Amino acid sequence: xxxxxxxxxxxxxxxxxxxxxxxxxxxxxxxxxxxxxxxxxxxxxxxxxxxxxxxxxxxxxxxxxxxxxxxxxxxxxxxxxxxxxxxxxxxxxxxxxxxxxxxxxxxxxxxxxxxxxxxxxxxxxxxxxxxxxxxxxxxxxxxxxxxxxxxxxxxxxxxxxxxxxxxxxxxxxxxxxxxxxxxxxxxxxxxxxxxxxxxxxxxxxx
Numbered sequence: 001x002x003x004x005x006x007x008x009x010x011x012x013x014x015x016x017x018x019x020x021x022x023x024x025x026x027x028x029x030x031x032x033x034x035x036x037x038x039x040x041x042x043x044x045x046x047x048x049x050x051x052x053x054x055x056x057x058x059x060x061x062x063x064x065x066x067x068x069x070x071x072x073x074x075x076x077x078x079x080x081x082x083x084x085x086x087x088x089x090x091x092x093x094x095x096x097x098x099x100x101x102x103x104x105x106x107x108x109x110x111x112x113x114x115x116x117x118x119x120x121x122x123x124x125x126x127x128x129x130x131x132x133x134x135x136x137x138x139x140x141x142x143x144x145x146x147x148x149x150x151x152x153x154x155x156x157x158x159x160x161x162x163x164x165x166x167x168x169x170x171x172x173x174x175x176x177x178x179x180x181x182x183x184x185x186x187x188x189x190x191x192x193x194x195x196x197x198x199x200x201x202x203x204x205x206x
Contacts, residue, residue, distance in 0.1 A: 005030060042110040052107040059100025063093040080169045084177060088151040091181060095147060095188075098140030105133055135192040142188035150180060 004012040007025030017024045019036040030036075043049040070090040077083045113129060124130060169177070 042106055049107055049110055052103045052110075056100045056103030056107060059096055060104065063097040063100060066090070066093040067097065080173060083169055084154060084173075085151065087177060087181065088147050088154070091184060092144050092147040092151070095140045095143030095145075098136055098143065102133060102137040102140060105136065109133065131196060135196070138192035139188045142191050143184055146184045146187060150184065 003015050005015050005018045006012055007027060008029040009025055009027040011025065013024045013030060018030050019033075021031070024030050043052065067090055070086050070093070074083065074086055077086055109129060
């Protein structure tokens with residue numbers, strides 16, 4: 001029938017499912033044939049790859065400068081609120097720095113490393129390099145998200161209390177701030193590594 005495509009393995013699928021990027025035939029012949037592109041690229045168009053190079057480079061450079069600047073100027077800050085804000089802004093910049101690093105690494109992988117075809121696509125998506133890229137992206141995005149949420153809460157509490165900020169961080173405030181930063185990194189890393197655990201693979205198979 002003209003509206004169907006016959007797989008090499010014998011079954012028929014709608015013609016619209018041929019070369020659509022999803023494997024429908026048992027032998028993958030609906031995607032791996034002379035009418036479809038065999039090369040599996042991370043970016044569907046060269047402009048997306050160029051955008052990743054530009055955005056990644058800008059993010060790494062700018063956030064790297066912000067991180068260094070905040071670390072150098074931290075001791076010069078006069079109030080506890082300024083130090084807390086600076087610390088959380090630095091953590092946010094670290095998250096954005098990791099996101100920029102992710103974009104650069106993805107662009108490099110697409111250009112030089114990812115040579116997979118539709119037959120080896122599963123091997124590429126489950127490779128250590130691909131998993132590492134996913135971990136970096138998740139850690140960066142979650143660090144930024146948690147840090148911005150915490151920063152907003154800190155500012156909301158400060159506005160609500162209307163208490164004059166102290167001149168320096170108390171020992172208790174320092175311990176709380178350290179615990180918050182550790183928790184941010186801990187939760188971000190845990191969320192990034194959780195899908196890679198064997199128990200997660202078993203759950204997905206159920």
